[in-house]
Amino acid sequence: MARRDIPRRPDGGRSDPTDPKASRQPSAFRRWMGRLFMWGLGFAVLGVVSLAVAVAVTTQSLPGYQGxxxxxxxxxxxxxxxxxxxxxxxxxxxxxxxxxxxxxxxxxxxxxxxxxxxxxxxxxxxxxxxxxxxxxxxxxxxxxxxxxxxxxxxxxxxxxxxxxxxxxxxxxxxxxxxxxxxxxxxxxxxxxxxxxxxxxxxxxxxxxxxxxxxxxxxxxxxxxxxxxxxxxxxxxxxxxxxxxxxxxxxxxxxxxxxxxxxxxxxxxxxxxxxxxxxxxxxTEGQNSARYFTDWALPQLDILLPENDQPIEVWTTLNPIMQRAATNAIAGFAPKGTQGALVSVDRDGAVLAMVGGTDYVTSNYNRATNAVRQPGSSWKLFVYLSALEAGYTPDDRVVDEPVTIDGWTPRNDGGRYAGEIDLRTAFAYSKNTVAAQLGNEVSFGQVANMARRFGITTPINTLPSMVLGSSEVRVIDMVRAFASVQAKGMSVTPYGIRKVTTTDGEVLYQHRPESQQQLVPPYVAAGMTDLMQTAVNIGTGRAAQIGRPVAGKTGTTSSNKDGWFLGFSSGITTGVWMGRDDAKAVAGLQGGAAPARAFAAYMKVATAKRPVEKFDTELKLPQWQLEPDDEAMQGSPDDYFYVDEQGNLVDPARRQNDRDTDTFNPDAYPADQQDEAPAAANDDFLNRATGRQGERQTDPPIGSRARPIPVN
Missing domain, CATH: 1.10.3810.10 (Biosynthetic peptidoglycan transglycosylase-like)
Structure with missing residues (x-):
């Protein structure tokens, strides 16, 4: 029979494996759990005691009921x-x-x-x-x-x-x-x-x-x-x-x-x-200025976060302009629609703001909170991108049917003008030209331009984005147009000039933000040229006020939204009209009611300001004055040539004849001719030295993405 190993007792005998004393010995895990429980209980008791003391002390310090x-x-x-x-x-x-x-x-x-x-x-x-x-x-x-x-x-x-x-x-x-x-x-x-x-x-x-x-x-x-x-x-x-x-x-x-x-x-x-x-x-709420105060006053939490004393807030709102804005929206908004208007001075000061046709009926501020499709007013960013890429208002383009990635844009009325200049294409809001421009400069670049100019809402990069399919806020679009008027410098809307105590002590004073150059001045000048034409002879004729105006209309599909944005005499104003439920509005177009409301307001807003002519002279950089195929090569003086031995050839030693189409080695001194063999073919040298060879006319817009000048 096998022997069982039974542990020995201290007295030399063997212990019973079923000894109840042995089974009662706690394991290490149970001992630790017990300790944790006791610690937790101790901390809980300490917390309750601390809370009780805090409550007792606070109770004694509370004011009486009358207090x-x-x-x-x-x-x-x-x-x-x-x-x-x-x-x-x-x-x-x-x-x-x-x-x-x-x-x-x-x-x-x-x-x-x-x-x-x-x-x-x-x-x-x-x-x-x-x-x-x-x-x-x-x-x-x-x-x-x-x-x-x-x-x-x-x-x-x-x-x-x-x-x-x-x-x-x-x-x-x-x-x-x-x-x-x-x-x-x-x-x-x-x-x-x-x-x-x-x-x-x-x-x-x-x-x-x-x-x-x-x-x-x-x-x-x-x-x-x-x-x-x-x-x-x-x-x-x-x-x-x-x-x-x-x-x-x-x-x-x-x-x-x-x-x-x-x-x-x-x-x-x-x-x-x-x-x-x-x-x-x-009755007090009927004053549409409440739209403005609803937007401006919450900013006090940032400007004066710890202040709780009585204060006076001095704003940028102009009472005369505010009344004119209220009347313009109420007078021109089609029946059953809402309207919004934002107007800013050249430094970004908000002069007037209307967020709806009636503050009592609805205090929802459509000027700052609503997001709607901008329609063709979005073409501002398309043409800014094109001008920055090297186009000028006089460049010839072709307005004809086009399909991009399966998308076929159509012009209003289905009409196509054929070969026109960029200025005319913008003035008459040609969708096919905008589509081709966006395709060439890239839709991502157009989105970047919009973001650069202050659009804060999401932007898609589908081809149809060039016609304003991304939703925007009125105040953001006004900010973008104001930056064009500021010759490409950034403009930030603001509504509070200063905050004082009731005794006159200044607690806050607005300081102008450092401006950024968003696009070169010549790009802003070119854009102003296009927008001025749109008001003079194009879709924005109803916005004329007897002095120079630059602007752009916008109408979305099925006439759900109507826009007009523009500037004159240092004031930039944007108008939107439409229904809150985004249903179609018969006859609503940017060049109709919104443009007329813009004109009615701007006649009052600019009445006491001097007439200002736009600076639309295109002071182009040197590289842009060269033919496109040569411009990409930069200035001829920037080039150094490398001979067959790898030695740099100083451009000052190039004496080639610019009137011929072949490189002239005799232009170098006799003792240096062996040092200056051509390190590239004639075509490269012609471009690099700036000689005007025979220009190759590229296919017009429609044949490929880029609409280049047609001679």
């Missing part, structure tokens, strides 16, 4: 035009303080349901809400749902800012817990409803009720409460005076949340009729 009631948040901002007149005053508007007992119950229920449904059960911070927010973040890849309670929002509104940092969030938690320790739930809700911001400068439910519905906050009805509660998430987006449909839509979400929270029955929610709600018209 919190009297505190005010928000910043008063007086916005002034370029002439110093007041455009608008923005800032806090506090209504009458409403005690908790007199706040309408629908208002309390609506706010708790939509902002913090577990308000009555948490201690200021809602762990369930935080976990839900994190789960949505993991699932969606972005923060779509906040975890802030009403108490946290109150702490942030009174004591903190909106910076999204973990440090600020930690302080917010401590303050929220401290508020819950010091005040009752009813007191916190009273503070919140009387202090929360509802947009339009209105703080508190009384101010909001008076601003939006024309009555006191104590008389708020259920549908009004739903509208007001819906504003907290995004006051500007859901403002009843700016976008009534958006406000009602958001209010419907609030009612559904109230129903889910058990404070409304399905019948009560269904019985709400928002059509019976009478909203106060925001």
């Amino acid at each position: 919190l009631k009297s505190s005010q948040t928000g910043q008063m901002i007086v916005v002034r035009a370029a002439d110093g007149s007041e455009i608008v005053t923005l800032g806090p508007s506090y209504g009458k303080w409403i005690p908790y007992e007199r706040i309408p119950q629908p208002m309390k229920d609506a706010m708790i349901s939509v902002e913090d449904r577990r308000y009555r059960s948490h201690w200021g911070v809602d762990p369930i809400g935080i976990v839900r927010s994190v789960m949505v973040r993991v699932e969606k890849g972005a923060w779509r749902q906040g975890g802030s309670t009403i108490t946290q929002q109150l702490a942030r509104n009174i004591f903190l800012n909106n910076n999204k940092t973990f440090g600020r969030k930690a302080r917010e938690w401590v303050l929220a817990l401290a508020l819950e320790q010091k005040f009752s739930k009813d007191q916190i809700l009273e503070l919140y409803l009387n202090k929360v911001y509802f947009g339009g400068g209105a703080y508190g439910i009384d101010s909001a009720a008076r601003k939006f519905f024309g009555h006191a906050g104590e008389d708020i009805t259920l549908p009004e409460a739903a509208i007001i509660a819906g504003l907290v998430k995004a006051p500007s987006r859901y403002s009843p005076t700016a976008d009534a449909d958006a406000a009602v839509g958001r209010a419907g979400v609030v009612l559904k949340t109230m129903q889910d929270n058990g404070v409304l029955t399905a019948q009560e929610a269904a019985a709400v009729d928002f059509k019976k709600v009478k909203m106060v018209s925001d």
